[in-house]
Amino acid sequence: MTKRLSPIKLENYKPLREIVFETLREAIINGTLKPGERLMEVQLAEEMGVSRTPVREAIRKLELEGFVVMVPRKGAYVAGISIKDIADVFEIRAALESLAAGLAAERITEEELEELERLLVQVAECTESNDLEKLIEIDTRFHDILYKASRNERLVQIISNLREQIQRFRSTSLAFPGRMKETLEEHKKIVEALSERNVALAQALAAEHIENAENSMLEALREGNISRERNSITE
Structure with missing residues (x-):
């Protein structure tokens, strides 16, 4: 090595x-x-x-x-990773992100909402300039603030661990045609729901956001951008 x-x-x-x-x-x-x-x-x-x-x-x-x-x-x-692994992780994440967004709608501060608004501007700039690397960084910060706003440390730890397991493939999802723009629109809707303290809507939008990210990644898999199966040594 x-x-x-x-x-x-x-x-x-x-x-x-x-x-x-x-x-x-x-x-x-x-x-x-x-x-x-x-x-x-x-x-x-x-x-x-x-x-x-x-x-x-x-x-x-x-x-x-x-x-x-x-x-x-x-x-x-x-460890290698398969389509089944990715689907399993996203299935759990959708449920947990929904929970985090619902809690955040109840507990988020005005300062945190303002920070999310600033990040939306940066996401728009990255989308316009097609800066994928910067977008991944900002997207991570966006979700970190959302998790923090849930005021549930155990939940934050669990979601962060799940996210890290597929972090190496996030660029594949966000690079999928049209996904950067979709991410911006989905983030905007989530922030609006948080601002309105609409728990049910925040939960639904967060789950939808994760499901859409999964669909983009799986579509990329189907196009052969990532191996469909684990490396044989990890079986």
């Missing part, structure tokens, strides 16, 4: 094992560590400048979160 990970920079407020875990998870999400790739503890530890212990702990945690699979007598591998 070619060296691609940077040495760990210690942060006083985080345990080393947590920093190693986050580093490896991000490498999987952004594609630095690819589906089906074997994770060698010794090499990863050397690249990050740490011992094998925090790497081993991080791999175990990544397995629990679905990012890594352990193959008997072979070792740890970056």
Whole structure:
């Protein structure tokens, strides 16, 4: 495996094992560590400048979160993902995002609503300039504010974990023809429902937004932009 990970920079407020875990998870999400790739503890530890212990702990945690699979007598591998996996994640996300939006409609602050409005302007700019990378960043911030506004930390953690499991494929969904513009319109409707404190409407719109994102991703899959099945090593 070619060296691609940077040495760990210690942060006083985080345990080393947590920093190693986050580093490896991000490498999987952004594609630095690819589906089906074997994770060698010794090499990863050397690249990050740490011992094998925090790497081993991080791999175990990544397995629990679905990012890594352990193959008997072979070792740890970056998990692949299939159409069924994506559909399962989106099915759960649609229900949880609906719950978060409903709670947010009751609990969101005026400051948070204003921040969402500002993000809508930025989404429109990205859509106009076709800046996909920036749009993904703003879309993530938009949903993070929505989750925070639910005032339910456990719910935020669960949704964030699900989202991260398919984060590496978000660009495929948003790059699908017409999806960027649709995302903007869907976000606008959600913000309007939140502003009106309309719980039922916010729930329905949030669920619809996630379902539309799923449809775009699955359509991209059908066109062959992503492998239909897991890498065989992860089965």
